[in-house]
Amino acid sequence: MSNSRGKIIVVGAGIAGLSTAWALTRRGYKVEVFEQGPIPNPRASSYDEHRITRHAYGTLEGYGYLMPRAFRMYEQLFQDIGARHILPGSVVYFLRDPVDWYEPVSRTMTALGKAFHEIPLAEVPDRFPMIETEGLTQVVETEEGGMLFPIRILTDLTVWLGNNGVVFHSDARVGDVDPEAGTIVANGQTHRADRIVICAGAWVNKITPLVEDVVVPSRQAVMYLTPPAEYVEVWKTAPVMIDLGTDSGTYTLPPKNGTRLKIGDHVFTRSGDADGDRIASDADLARLNRAARLAYKDFDRYRVIEKKVCFYTVTRDPSEEFQVKPWGEKVWVVSACSGHGFKLGPLIGDGVAAAIAGEMSDEDAVRLTAGRMSLEEARALEGA
Known part of the structure; x- marks a missing residue:
């Protein structure tokens, strides 16, 4: 790669920052990545054992339409790094309250040509014996989703970037950014580039005021668990599961490919400081525990292996739109919202x-x- 098209600074080494560095490096730019911790950074929201990937996006139909391209982009990335860190599979949604979800999903999945079907409620106890059936109104299974393995992706992507000339600045916290001059100050030193891309995750508002009226950090609780003995085998073959109840809203990833069973809160707190700790307090876990008891039988018998907190940026309103926009003459700000x-x-x-x-x-x-x-x-954009 020639690296002759100019110099770009990327601030942040989560999936947004490293993916941007990857896309720029493939286009021949010289790239430097600044990260306030190690690379990859265990404090980053991207740093996790497994994450959901899917086509069904409820009322956010525009993101559903982007998912075929998103899957293809990941396949291109996997080809570059030489490892395919994805486990394809279905995603099953358990609806317990009237929510505006099925109609837009039906429309989106049909338009994309992706398979989905309802699971009769009478079949749920046999197929998903761990599920609490009280209150269920509808169960929908969508095909062509599955799990991504973030730690492995971030690690291999870091190696590929380094091997292709990207310069990393770890433990380099960025303070001042000049969007007109194209400079940043990190650890007291000024660095200049042709363009700058800020991908700072939940720290974005500490670096730029551009999106502070739109997005806010959200402190989110997750737990890693060992199930009761009678559910161990069924969890090994379980799909990704999302509960869409008003009080029971959770998302759950099964223990596969060397990962642990994980359950997370599907309701955003829209509070917290990204510089805070990652230790989940009883207050952090209170809603998740209540929701999990409504979603899963015998949940009090699950043993907690680890409880922790991660941070997302979330729109202050319910739109959950990613905030990606230019700032001044030389800067782009990338704020990926809502855990997506x-x-x-x-x-x-x-x-x-x-x-x-x-x-x-x-x-x-x-x-x-x-x-x-x-x-x-x-x-049309895909074919351009």
Whole structure:
């Protein structure tokens, strides 16, 4: 790779930052990545054992339309790093309250040509004996989803980037950014580039005021568990499961490919400071424990292996749109919202890189990453 097109600084080494560095490096840019901790950083929201990937996005249909491209971008990344860190499988949704979910999902999945079907409630106890059936109103299984393995992806991507000339600055906390001059200050030293991309996750508002009126950090609780003995085998073959109850909202990833059973809170706190600890307190876990008891039988008999906190940025309103936009003459700000960032990381990074390279207008890059494109527009962009 020639690295002759200019120098780009990327702030942040989570999936958004590393994916952007990957997309820019593939286009021939010289890239330097600044990260406030080690690379990969265990404190980063991206650093996790497994994450969900799927096509069903409820009322956020624009993101559903982007998912075929997101899957293809991951396959391109896997080809580059030489490892395919994904386990394909279905995702099953358990609805317990009236929610505006099935109709838009039915429309999106049909338009994409992706299979989905309802599971009769009478079949749930035999197929999912760990599920609490009280209150269930509908169960829907969607195909062509599965799990991504973030720690493995971040580690191999870091190696690939280093082998392809990317310069890493670990333990380098960025303070001042000048969006007109194209400079950053990290650990008291000034660095200059042709363009800068800020991918700082839940720390974004500490670096730029651009999106502070739109996004807020959200402190989220997760638990890693060992199930009761009678459920061990069924969990080994379980799909990804999402509970959409008003009080029971959770997401659960089964223990596969060397990972642990994980359950997380599906309701955003929209509170907390990203510089805070990652230790889950009783207060952090209170809602998750209540929700899990409504979703799973015998939940009090599950043994907690680890309880922790992660941080996302979440829109202050319910839109959950990613905030990706230019700032001044030389900076792009990338704020992946609501925990959806990992599955879309390479697509978003490629969109920003395409805008910097002049392959896509800034306006289209913003609309793409905000999920505002129709299916026809998304397909047209794919063929451009």
